[in-house]
Amino acid sequence: MQNTLLPLIKEHGTPLFILDHQKIRENYRTFKKCLPRVQCYYAVKANSHPEIIKTLFNEGSSFDVASYNEFMQVYKYIKHFDKGDKNFFIWDKIIFSNTIKDRETLRKIRRYKPLVTFDNLDELKKIKDFCNTAGLVLRLKVPDVGSQVEMGSKFGAEPGDADELITHAFDLGLTVEGISFHCGSQCTHFDNYTAALSIASDIFHNAQKKGYHLNIVDMGGGFPAPYDDQAPEFEKLAALINAECARLFPKDAELIAEPGRFIVATAAQLITEIIGKARRDGKIFYYINDGVYHTFSGVVYDHWIPNFRAFRQGKTEVCAVVGPTCDSFDKITLSAQLPADLKVGDYLFTENIGAYSIASATKFNGFDGARIIHR
Ligand SMILES: Cc1ncc(COP(=O)(O)O)c(C=O)c1O
CATH class of the missing domain: 3.20.20.10 (Alanine racemase)
Incomplete structure:
Protein backbone atom coordinates (compact mmCIF):
# COMPACT_ATOMS: atom_id res chain seq x y z
CA MET A 1 0.00 0.00 0.00
CA GLN A 2 2.68 2.47 1.07
CA ASN A 3 4.69 1.94 -2.09
CA THR A 4 1.88 3.10 -4.34
CA LEU A 5 0.44 5.80 -2.10
CA LEU A 6 3.53 7.61 -0.84
CA PRO A 7 4.45 9.01 -4.28
CA LEU A 8 0.88 10.31 -4.64
CA ILE A 9 1.07 11.98 -1.23
CA LYS A 10 4.37 13.53 -2.20
CA GLU A 11 2.90 14.87 -5.42
CA HIS A 12 -0.51 16.04 -4.19
CA GLY A 13 -0.34 16.44 -0.40
CA THR A 14 -3.14 15.51 2.02
CA PRO A 15 -6.02 15.09 2.61
CA LEU A 16 -6.10 13.17 -0.64
CA PHE A 17 -9.24 11.56 -2.09
CA ILE A 18 -8.31 8.98 -4.70
CA LEU A 19 -11.15 8.07 -7.03
CA ASP A 20 -10.74 4.84 -8.97
CA ALA A 265 -18.54 3.46 -2.17
CA THR A 266 -15.67 1.07 -2.86
CA ALA A 267 -14.19 3.27 -5.57
CA ALA A 268 -12.44 5.79 -3.33
CA GLN A 269 -9.76 5.93 -0.66
CA LEU A 270 -8.76 8.84 1.52
CA ILE A 271 -5.35 9.60 2.93
CA THR A 272 -5.21 11.97 5.87
CA GLU A 273 -2.36 13.29 7.96
CA ILE A 274 -2.06 13.46 11.72
CA ILE A 275 -1.77 17.14 12.62
CA GLY A 276 -2.03 16.86 16.40
CA LYS A 277 -1.96 14.30 19.20
CA ALA A 278 -3.14 14.48 22.80
CA ARG A 279 -4.03 12.08 25.58
CA ARG A 280 -7.38 13.03 27.12
CA ASP A 281 -8.82 11.10 30.06
CA GLY A 282 -6.35 8.37 29.26
CA LYS A 283 -7.33 8.00 25.59
CA ILE A 284 -5.16 9.01 22.66
CA PHE A 285 -6.75 11.59 20.38
CA TYR A 286 -5.34 11.79 16.87
CA TYR A 287 -6.26 15.09 15.21
CA ILE A 288 -6.25 14.67 11.43
CA ASN A 289 -6.61 17.16 8.58
CA ASP A 290 -10.09 16.02 7.47
CA GLY A 291 -13.25 15.58 9.52
CA VAL A 292 -17.02 15.25 9.74
CA TYR A 293 -17.61 18.67 8.20
CA HIS A 294 -15.60 17.57 5.19
CA THR A 295 -14.88 14.15 3.62
CA PHE A 296 -16.13 12.27 6.70
CA SER A 297 -19.57 13.95 6.46
CA GLY A 298 -21.03 10.46 6.00
CA VAL A 299 -20.44 9.84 9.70
CA VAL A 300 -23.22 12.38 10.35
CA TYR A 301 -25.51 12.14 7.34
CA ASP A 302 -25.01 8.52 6.38
CA HIS A 303 -24.59 6.87 9.82
CA TRP A 304 -21.32 5.55 8.43
CA ILE A 305 -18.54 4.08 10.56
CA PRO A 306 -15.22 4.65 8.79
CA ASN A 307 -12.22 2.39 9.04
CA PHE A 308 -8.71 3.73 9.70
CA ARG A 309 -5.38 2.11 9.01
CA ALA A 310 -1.97 3.48 9.77
CA PHE A 311 0.96 3.34 7.39
CA ARG A 312 3.17 2.15 10.26
CA GLN A 313 2.85 -0.97 12.41
CA GLY A 314 2.95 -0.72 16.21
CA LYS A 315 1.25 -1.83 19.39
CA THR A 316 -2.36 -0.72 19.05
CA GLU A 317 -4.93 0.64 21.46
CA VAL A 318 -8.39 2.17 21.19
CA CYS A 319 -7.93 5.76 20.01
CA ALA A 320 -10.14 8.66 19.03
CA VAL A 321 -9.73 10.16 15.55
CA VAL A 322 -11.05 13.70 15.29
CA GLY A 323 -11.24 16.42 12.65
CA PRO A 324 -9.33 19.69 12.32
CA THR A 325 -12.11 22.19 13.06
CA CYS A 326 -12.55 23.96 16.36
CA ASP A 327 -15.96 22.37 16.87
CA SER A 328 -16.15 19.61 19.48
CA PHE A 329 -18.75 17.84 17.33
CA ASP A 330 -16.01 17.10 14.81
CA LYS A 331 -15.18 13.64 16.12
CA ILE A 332 -14.93 10.94 13.46
CA THR A 333 -14.62 7.97 15.80
CA LEU A 334 -13.87 7.40 19.46
CA SER A 335 -12.90 3.78 18.95
CA ALA A 336 -10.32 3.22 16.22
CA GLN A 337 -7.79 0.48 16.90
CA LEU A 338 -4.55 2.21 15.92
CA PRO A 339 -0.88 2.11 16.88
CA ALA A 340 -0.35 4.20 19.99
CA ASP A 341 2.97 5.62 18.87
CA LEU A 342 1.85 7.46 15.71
CA LYS A 343 3.28 10.94 15.41
CA VAL A 344 2.34 14.26 13.91
CA GLY A 345 3.10 13.96 10.21
CA ASP A 346 2.12 10.25 10.00
CA TYR A 347 -0.63 9.25 7.59
CA LEU A 348 -3.92 7.40 8.02
CA PHE A 349 -5.74 5.57 5.29
CA THR A 350 -9.53 5.07 4.92
CA GLU A 351 -11.07 2.75 2.34
CA ASN A 352 -14.55 2.61 0.81
CA ILE A 353 -15.21 6.34 1.18
CA GLY A 354 -16.67 7.01 -2.28
CA ALA A 355 -20.34 7.44 -1.31
CA TYR A 356 -21.94 10.25 0.71
CA SER A 357 -18.54 11.75 1.54
CA ILE A 358 -17.34 14.59 -0.69
CA ALA A 359 -20.96 14.94 -1.88
CA SER A 360 -22.04 16.36 1.48
CA ALA A 361 -18.78 18.03 2.56
CA THR A 362 -18.82 21.70 3.59
CA LYS A 363 -16.10 24.36 3.80
CA PHE A 364 -16.70 24.86 7.53
CA ASN A 365 -13.96 26.74 9.41
CA GLY A 366 -12.36 27.64 6.09
CA PHE A 367 -10.94 24.21 5.37
CA ASP A 368 -10.99 23.38 1.67
CA GLY A 369 -11.45 19.63 2.09
CA ALA A 370 -9.61 16.89 0.30
CA ARG A 371 -7.84 17.22 -3.01
CA ILE A 372 -9.49 14.82 -5.48
CA ILE A 373 -7.43 12.80 -7.91
CA HIS A 374 -8.57 10.22 -10.47
CA ARG A 375 -7.10 6.99 -11.65
C1 LIG B 1 -34.72 8.24 -4.22
C2 LIG B 1 -33.38 7.65 -3.97
N1 LIG B 1 -32.89 6.78 -4.87
C3 LIG B 1 -31.67 6.23 -4.72
C4 LIG B 1 -30.88 6.55 -3.65
C5 LIG B 1 -29.53 5.92 -3.54
O1 LIG B 1 -29.52 5.01 -2.50
P1 LIG B 1 -28.25 4.08 -2.23
O2 LIG B 1 -27.07 4.95 -2.19
O3 LIG B 1 -28.57 3.42 -0.96
O4 LIG B 1 -28.18 3.10 -3.36
C6 LIG B 1 -31.36 7.42 -2.65
C7 LIG B 1 -30.54 7.74 -1.48
O5 LIG B 1 -30.84 8.56 -0.67
C8 LIG B 1 -32.64 7.99 -2.83
O6 LIG B 1 -33.14 8.87 -1.95
Whole structure:
Protein backbone atom coordinates (compact mmCIF):
# COMPACT_ATOMS: atom_id res chain seq x y z
CA MET A 1 0.00 0.00 0.00
CA GLN A 2 2.68 2.47 1.07
CA ASN A 3 4.69 1.94 -2.09
CA THR A 4 1.88 3.10 -4.34
CA LEU A 5 0.44 5.80 -2.10
CA LEU A 6 3.53 7.61 -0.84
CA PRO A 7 4.45 9.01 -4.28
CA LEU A 8 0.88 10.31 -4.64
CA ILE A 9 1.07 11.98 -1.23
CA LYS A 10 4.37 13.53 -2.20
CA GLU A 11 2.90 14.87 -5.42
CA HIS A 12 -0.51 16.04 -4.19
CA GLY A 13 -0.34 16.44 -0.40
CA THR A 14 -3.14 15.51 2.02
CA PRO A 15 -6.02 15.09 2.61
CA LEU A 16 -6.10 13.17 -0.64
CA PHE A 17 -9.24 11.56 -2.09
CA ILE A 18 -8.31 8.98 -4.70
CA LEU A 19 -11.15 8.07 -7.03
CA ASP A 20 -10.74 4.84 -8.97
CA HIS A 21 -12.75 4.94 -12.20
CA GLN A 22 -11.90 1.36 -13.10
CA LYS A 23 -13.58 0.28 -9.86
CA ILE A 24 -16.65 2.38 -10.74
CA ARG A 25 -16.83 0.62 -14.12
CA GLU A 26 -16.38 -2.76 -12.42
CA ASN A 27 -19.18 -2.08 -9.93
CA TYR A 28 -21.47 -0.88 -12.71
CA ARG A 29 -20.74 -3.99 -14.77
CA THR A 30 -21.35 -6.28 -11.77
CA PHE A 31 -24.67 -4.54 -11.22
CA LYS A 32 -25.67 -5.03 -14.86
CA LYS A 33 -24.45 -8.62 -15.00
CA CYS A 34 -26.34 -9.68 -11.88
CA LEU A 35 -29.52 -7.77 -12.74
CA PRO A 36 -29.67 -8.07 -16.54
CA ARG A 37 -33.30 -6.90 -16.86
CA VAL A 38 -32.78 -3.84 -14.69
CA GLN A 39 -31.64 -0.51 -16.13
CA CYS A 40 -29.22 1.26 -13.76
CA TYR A 41 -30.08 4.89 -12.94
CA TYR A 42 -27.04 5.91 -10.88
CA ALA A 43 -28.14 8.05 -7.91
CA VAL A 44 -26.08 11.19 -8.51
CA LYS A 45 -26.54 12.28 -4.86
CA ALA A 46 -24.15 9.54 -3.70
CA ASN A 47 -21.27 11.31 -5.39
CA SER A 48 -21.97 13.98 -7.95
CA HIS A 49 -18.42 14.49 -9.17
CA PRO A 50 -18.68 15.32 -12.91
CA GLU A 51 -16.00 12.74 -13.80
CA ILE A 52 -18.13 9.99 -12.23
CA ILE A 53 -21.12 11.01 -14.31
CA LYS A 54 -18.94 11.00 -17.40
CA THR A 55 -17.51 7.53 -16.64
CA LEU A 56 -20.95 6.07 -16.01
CA PHE A 57 -22.50 7.80 -18.98
CA ASN A 58 -19.86 6.21 -21.20
CA GLU A 59 -20.72 2.82 -19.67
CA GLY A 60 -24.37 3.29 -20.70
CA SER A 61 -25.80 4.18 -17.31
CA SER A 62 -28.89 6.29 -16.76
CA PHE A 63 -29.23 8.66 -13.78
CA ASP A 64 -31.43 9.45 -10.80
CA VAL A 65 -31.33 13.16 -9.96
CA ALA A 66 -32.69 15.04 -6.97
CA SER A 67 -32.42 18.70 -7.97
CA TYR A 68 -32.38 20.98 -11.00
CA ASN A 69 -28.59 21.26 -10.80
CA GLU A 70 -28.15 17.48 -10.80
CA PHE A 71 -30.63 17.27 -13.66
CA MET A 72 -28.57 19.73 -15.72
CA GLN A 73 -25.31 17.98 -14.79
CA VAL A 74 -26.65 14.89 -16.55
CA TYR A 75 -28.64 16.67 -19.26
CA LYS A 76 -25.42 18.23 -20.53
CA TYR A 77 -24.40 14.78 -21.82
CA ILE A 78 -27.67 14.03 -23.54
CA LYS A 79 -28.82 17.35 -24.90
CA HIS A 80 -27.51 16.72 -28.38
CA PHE A 81 -29.51 13.45 -28.56
CA ASP A 82 -32.56 15.24 -27.22
CA LYS A 83 -32.35 17.80 -29.99
CA GLY A 84 -31.41 15.57 -32.92
CA ASP A 85 -32.34 11.93 -32.39
CA LYS A 86 -36.00 11.07 -32.98
CA ASN A 87 -35.62 7.84 -30.99
CA PHE A 88 -34.23 9.64 -27.98
CA PHE A 89 -36.44 9.61 -24.92
CA ILE A 90 -35.29 11.52 -21.85
CA TRP A 91 -36.92 8.98 -19.47
CA ASP A 92 -34.41 6.42 -20.70
CA LYS A 93 -31.62 8.54 -19.22
CA ILE A 94 -33.01 10.53 -16.28
CA ILE A 95 -35.51 10.02 -13.51
CA PHE A 96 -36.14 12.91 -11.12
CA SER A 97 -36.75 10.91 -7.99
CA ASN A 98 -37.00 13.52 -5.31
CA THR A 99 -40.67 13.20 -4.39
CA ILE A 100 -40.88 16.86 -3.33
CA LYS A 101 -39.88 19.46 -5.91
CA ASP A 102 -40.23 23.20 -5.52
CA ARG A 103 -42.42 25.05 -8.01
CA GLU A 104 -39.52 26.80 -9.70
CA THR A 105 -37.76 23.49 -10.36
CA LEU A 106 -40.93 22.03 -11.85
CA ARG A 107 -41.34 25.11 -14.01
CA LYS A 108 -37.76 24.80 -15.25
CA ILE A 109 -37.87 21.08 -16.10
CA ARG A 110 -41.30 21.23 -17.77
CA ARG A 111 -39.80 21.75 -21.23
CA TYR A 112 -37.83 18.47 -20.96
CA LYS A 113 -40.96 16.30 -20.44
CA PRO A 114 -39.28 14.56 -17.49
CA LEU A 115 -40.08 11.42 -15.55
CA VAL A 116 -40.70 12.43 -11.92
CA THR A 117 -41.74 10.73 -8.70
CA PHE A 118 -44.47 11.85 -6.32
CA ASP A 119 -46.01 10.47 -3.12
CA ASN A 120 -48.85 12.78 -2.12
CA LEU A 121 -51.78 14.83 -3.32
CA ASP A 122 -50.22 18.28 -2.91
CA GLU A 123 -47.27 17.24 -5.05
CA LEU A 124 -49.67 15.98 -7.72
CA LYS A 125 -51.40 19.35 -7.80
CA LYS A 126 -48.05 21.12 -8.03
CA ILE A 127 -46.96 18.87 -10.91
CA LYS A 128 -50.27 19.53 -12.67
CA ASP A 129 -49.83 23.31 -12.30
CA PHE A 130 -46.13 23.62 -13.07
CA CYS A 131 -44.97 20.54 -14.99
CA ASN A 132 -47.90 18.86 -16.70
CA THR A 133 -45.63 17.41 -19.38
CA ALA A 134 -44.13 14.98 -16.85
CA GLY A 135 -44.63 11.23 -16.64
CA LEU A 136 -45.24 10.14 -13.06
CA VAL A 137 -43.94 7.39 -10.84
CA LEU A 138 -45.66 6.81 -7.52
CA ARG A 139 -43.20 6.29 -4.65
CA LEU A 140 -44.41 3.87 -2.01
CA LYS A 141 -43.48 3.56 1.63
CA VAL A 142 -42.04 0.08 2.12
CA PRO A 143 -40.29 -1.75 4.99
CA ASP A 144 -36.75 -0.41 5.49
CA VAL A 145 -36.00 -1.78 8.93
CA GLY A 146 -32.35 -2.58 9.54
CA SER A 147 -31.03 -0.47 6.69
CA GLN A 148 -28.17 1.90 7.52
CA VAL A 149 -30.33 4.87 6.50
CA GLU A 150 -34.09 4.45 6.77
CA MET A 151 -36.25 6.43 4.34
CA GLY A 152 -39.84 5.58 5.17
CA SER A 153 -40.35 8.30 7.76
CA LYS A 154 -39.80 11.04 5.17
CA PHE A 155 -40.84 9.57 1.82
CA GLY A 156 -43.40 7.30 0.24
CA ALA A 157 -47.17 7.01 0.06
CA GLU A 158 -48.81 4.46 2.33
CA PRO A 159 -49.64 1.46 0.11
CA GLY A 160 -53.26 1.82 1.22
CA ASP A 161 -53.44 5.29 -0.36
CA ALA A 162 -51.83 4.24 -3.64
CA ASP A 163 -54.97 3.35 -5.63
CA GLU A 164 -56.58 6.66 -4.78
CA LEU A 165 -53.46 8.66 -5.66
CA ILE A 166 -53.15 6.90 -9.02
CA THR A 167 -56.82 7.53 -9.82
CA HIS A 168 -56.46 11.15 -8.75
CA ALA A 169 -53.45 11.66 -11.01
CA PHE A 170 -55.35 10.33 -14.05
CA ASP A 171 -58.39 12.44 -13.11
CA LEU A 172 -56.12 15.49 -13.20
CA GLY A 173 -55.08 14.54 -16.74
CA LEU A 174 -51.64 13.31 -15.67
CA THR A 175 -50.22 9.85 -16.42
CA VAL A 176 -48.80 7.51 -13.83
CA GLU A 177 -46.20 5.34 -15.55
CA GLY A 178 -45.12 3.17 -12.66
CA ILE A 179 -44.29 2.50 -9.05
CA SER A 180 -41.11 3.14 -7.08
CA PHE A 181 -39.81 2.43 -3.60
CA HIS A 182 -36.58 2.55 -1.59
CA CYS A 183 -35.78 -0.16 0.97
CA GLY A 184 -33.36 2.07 2.88
CA SER A 185 -29.72 2.69 2.12
CA GLN A 186 -27.18 -0.11 2.72
CA CYS A 187 -30.09 -2.50 3.03
CA THR A 188 -28.81 -5.75 4.47
CA HIS A 189 -32.24 -7.25 5.20
CA PHE A 190 -33.10 -8.75 1.87
CA ASP A 191 -36.66 -9.39 3.09
CA ASN A 192 -37.20 -5.63 2.66
CA TYR A 193 -36.89 -6.09 -1.12
CA THR A 194 -39.15 -9.14 -1.16
CA ALA A 195 -41.82 -7.26 0.79
CA ALA A 196 -41.47 -4.10 -1.31
CA LEU A 197 -41.73 -5.95 -4.62
CA SER A 198 -44.81 -7.75 -3.41
CA ILE A 199 -46.49 -4.49 -2.28
CA ALA A 200 -45.56 -2.82 -5.58
CA SER A 201 -46.93 -5.78 -7.54
CA ASP A 202 -50.34 -5.60 -5.80
CA ILE A 203 -50.65 -1.92 -6.64
CA PHE A 204 -49.37 -2.44 -10.17
CA HIS A 205 -52.00 -5.13 -10.86
CA ASN A 206 -54.82 -3.24 -9.13
CA ALA A 207 -54.14 -0.25 -11.35
CA GLN A 208 -54.14 -2.55 -14.38
CA LYS A 209 -57.59 -3.85 -13.41
CA LYS A 210 -58.88 -0.29 -13.31
CA GLY A 211 -57.58 0.29 -16.81
CA TYR A 212 -54.47 2.23 -15.85
CA HIS A 213 -51.60 0.64 -17.68
CA LEU A 214 -48.48 0.98 -15.54
CA ASN A 215 -45.16 -0.04 -17.02
CA ILE A 216 -42.25 1.00 -14.77
CA VAL A 217 -41.11 -0.75 -11.60
CA ASP A 218 -38.38 1.33 -9.94
CA MET A 219 -36.76 -0.54 -7.04
CA GLY A 220 -34.74 2.49 -5.86
CA GLY A 221 -31.31 2.14 -4.29
CA GLY A 222 -30.15 0.52 -1.08
CA PHE A 223 -27.98 -2.23 -2.62
CA PRO A 224 -25.33 -2.97 0.01
CA ALA A 225 -21.72 -2.06 -0.65
CA PRO A 226 -19.14 -4.58 0.63
CA TYR A 227 -17.66 -2.34 3.33
CA ASP A 228 -16.38 -5.44 5.16
CA ASP A 229 -16.84 -9.22 5.11
CA GLN A 230 -20.02 -8.87 7.18
CA ALA A 231 -21.87 -7.26 4.27
CA PRO A 232 -24.26 -9.69 2.60
CA GLU A 233 -23.49 -10.67 -0.97
CA PHE A 234 -25.02 -8.53 -3.68
CA GLU A 235 -25.17 -11.56 -5.99
CA LYS A 236 -27.61 -13.26 -3.60
CA LEU A 237 -29.81 -10.18 -3.42
CA ALA A 238 -29.76 -9.88 -7.22
CA ALA A 239 -30.84 -13.52 -7.63
CA LEU A 240 -33.74 -12.91 -5.26
CA ILE A 241 -34.81 -9.75 -7.10
CA ASN A 242 -34.60 -11.47 -10.50
CA ALA A 243 -36.79 -14.34 -9.30
CA GLU A 244 -39.34 -12.07 -7.62
CA CYS A 245 -39.59 -9.74 -10.61
CA ALA A 246 -40.14 -12.68 -12.97
CA ARG A 247 -42.86 -14.01 -10.66
CA LEU A 248 -44.63 -10.72 -9.91
CA PHE A 249 -44.48 -8.50 -12.99
CA PRO A 250 -45.26 -8.89 -16.68
CA LYS A 251 -42.36 -9.81 -18.95
CA ASP A 252 -42.47 -6.45 -20.67
CA ALA A 253 -42.49 -4.36 -17.46
CA GLU A 254 -39.63 -1.89 -17.45
CA LEU A 255 -37.46 -2.60 -14.41
CA ILE A 256 -35.20 0.16 -13.16
CA ALA A 257 -33.05 0.77 -10.08
CA GLU A 258 -31.23 3.74 -8.56
CA PRO A 259 -28.04 2.41 -6.96
CA GLY A 260 -25.81 5.05 -5.41
CA ARG A 261 -23.46 3.65 -2.82
CA PHE A 262 -23.10 0.25 -4.54
CA ILE A 263 -21.53 1.95 -7.55
CA VAL A 264 -19.17 4.40 -5.83
CA ALA A 265 -18.54 3.46 -2.17
CA THR A 266 -15.67 1.07 -2.86
CA ALA A 267 -14.19 3.27 -5.57
CA ALA A 268 -12.44 5.79 -3.33
CA GLN A 269 -9.76 5.93 -0.66
CA LEU A 270 -8.76 8.84 1.52
CA ILE A 271 -5.35 9.60 2.93
CA THR A 272 -5.21 11.97 5.87
CA GLU A 273 -2.36 13.29 7.96
CA ILE A 274 -2.06 13.46 11.72
CA ILE A 275 -1.77 17.14 12.62
CA GLY A 276 -2.03 16.86 16.40
CA LYS A 277 -1.96 14.30 19.20
CA ALA A 278 -3.14 14.48 22.80
CA ARG A 279 -4.03 12.08 25.58
CA ARG A 280 -7.38 13.03 27.12
CA ASP A 281 -8.82 11.10 30.06
CA GLY A 282 -6.35 8.37 29.26
CA LYS A 283 -7.33 8.00 25.59
CA ILE A 284 -5.16 9.01 22.66
CA PHE A 285 -6.75 11.59 20.38
CA TYR A 286 -5.34 11.79 16.87
CA TYR A 287 -6.26 15.09 15.21
CA ILE A 288 -6.25 14.67 11.43
CA ASN A 289 -6.61 17.16 8.58
CA ASP A 290 -10.09 16.02 7.47
CA GLY A 291 -13.25 15.58 9.52
CA VAL A 292 -17.02 15.25 9.74
CA TYR A 293 -17.61 18.67 8.20
CA HIS A 294 -15.60 17.57 5.19
CA THR A 295 -14.88 14.15 3.62
CA PHE A 296 -16.13 12.27 6.70
CA SER A 297 -19.57 13.95 6.46
CA GLY A 298 -21.03 10.46 6.00
CA VAL A 299 -20.44 9.84 9.70
CA VAL A 300 -23.22 12.38 10.35
CA TYR A 301 -25.51 12.14 7.34
CA ASP A 302 -25.01 8.52 6.38
CA HIS A 303 -24.59 6.87 9.82
CA TRP A 304 -21.32 5.55 8.43
CA ILE A 305 -18.54 4.08 10.56
CA PRO A 306 -15.22 4.65 8.79
CA ASN A 307 -12.22 2.39 9.04
CA PHE A 308 -8.71 3.73 9.70
CA ARG A 309 -5.38 2.11 9.01
CA ALA A 310 -1.97 3.48 9.77
CA PHE A 311 0.96 3.34 7.39
CA ARG A 312 3.17 2.15 10.26
CA GLN A 313 2.85 -0.97 12.41
CA GLY A 314 2.95 -0.72 16.21
CA LYS A 315 1.25 -1.83 19.39
CA THR A 316 -2.36 -0.72 19.05
CA GLU A 317 -4.93 0.64 21.46
CA VAL A 318 -8.39 2.17 21.19
CA CYS A 319 -7.93 5.76 20.01
CA ALA A 320 -10.14 8.66 19.03
CA VAL A 321 -9.73 10.16 15.55
CA VAL A 322 -11.05 13.70 15.29
CA GLY A 323 -11.24 16.42 12.65
CA PRO A 324 -9.33 19.69 12.32
CA THR A 325 -12.11 22.19 13.06
CA CYS A 326 -12.55 23.96 16.36
CA ASP A 327 -15.96 22.37 16.87
CA SER A 328 -16.15 19.61 19.48
CA PHE A 329 -18.75 17.84 17.33
CA ASP A 330 -16.01 17.10 14.81
CA LYS A 331 -15.18 13.64 16.12
CA ILE A 332 -14.93 10.94 13.46
CA THR A 333 -14.62 7.97 15.80
CA LEU A 334 -13.87 7.40 19.46
CA SER A 335 -12.90 3.78 18.95
CA ALA A 336 -10.32 3.22 16.22
CA GLN A 337 -7.79 0.48 16.90
CA LEU A 338 -4.55 2.21 15.92
CA PRO A 339 -0.88 2.11 16.88
CA ALA A 340 -0.35 4.20 19.99
CA ASP A 341 2.97 5.62 18.87
CA LEU A 342 1.85 7.46 15.71
CA LYS A 343 3.28 10.94 15.41
CA VAL A 344 2.34 14.26 13.91
CA GLY A 345 3.10 13.96 10.21
CA ASP A 346 2.12 10.25 10.00
CA TYR A 347 -0.63 9.25 7.59
CA LEU A 348 -3.92 7.40 8.02
CA PHE A 349 -5.74 5.57 5.29
CA THR A 350 -9.53 5.07 4.92
CA GLU A 351 -11.07 2.75 2.34
CA ASN A 352 -14.55 2.61 0.81
CA ILE A 353 -15.21 6.34 1.18
CA GLY A 354 -16.67 7.01 -2.28
CA ALA A 355 -20.34 7.44 -1.31
CA TYR A 356 -21.94 10.25 0.71
CA SER A 357 -18.54 11.75 1.54
CA ILE A 358 -17.34 14.59 -0.69
CA ALA A 359 -20.96 14.94 -1.88
CA SER A 360 -22.04 16.36 1.48
CA ALA A 361 -18.78 18.03 2.56
CA THR A 362 -18.82 21.70 3.59
CA LYS A 363 -16.10 24.36 3.80
CA PHE A 364 -16.70 24.86 7.53
CA ASN A 365 -13.96 26.74 9.41
CA GLY A 366 -12.36 27.64 6.09
CA PHE A 367 -10.94 24.21 5.37
CA ASP A 368 -10.99 23.38 1.67
CA GLY A 369 -11.45 19.63 2.09
CA ALA A 370 -9.61 16.89 0.30
CA ARG A 371 -7.84 17.22 -3.01
CA ILE A 372 -9.49 14.82 -5.48
CA ILE A 373 -7.43 12.80 -7.91
CA HIS A 374 -8.57 10.22 -10.47
CA ARG A 375 -7.10 6.99 -11.65
C1 LIG B 1 -34.72 8.24 -4.22
C2 LIG B 1 -33.38 7.65 -3.97
N1 LIG B 1 -32.89 6.78 -4.87
C3 LIG B 1 -31.67 6.23 -4.72
C4 LIG B 1 -30.88 6.55 -3.65
C5 LIG B 1 -29.53 5.92 -3.54
O1 LIG B 1 -29.52 5.01 -2.50
P1 LIG B 1 -28.25 4.08 -2.23
O2 LIG B 1 -27.07 4.95 -2.19
O3 LIG B 1 -28.57 3.42 -0.96
O4 LIG B 1 -28.18 3.10 -3.36
C6 LIG B 1 -31.36 7.42 -2.65
C7 LIG B 1 -30.54 7.74 -1.48
O5 LIG B 1 -30.84 8.56 -0.67
C8 LIG B 1 -32.64 7.99 -2.83
O6 LIG B 1 -33.14 8.87 -1.95
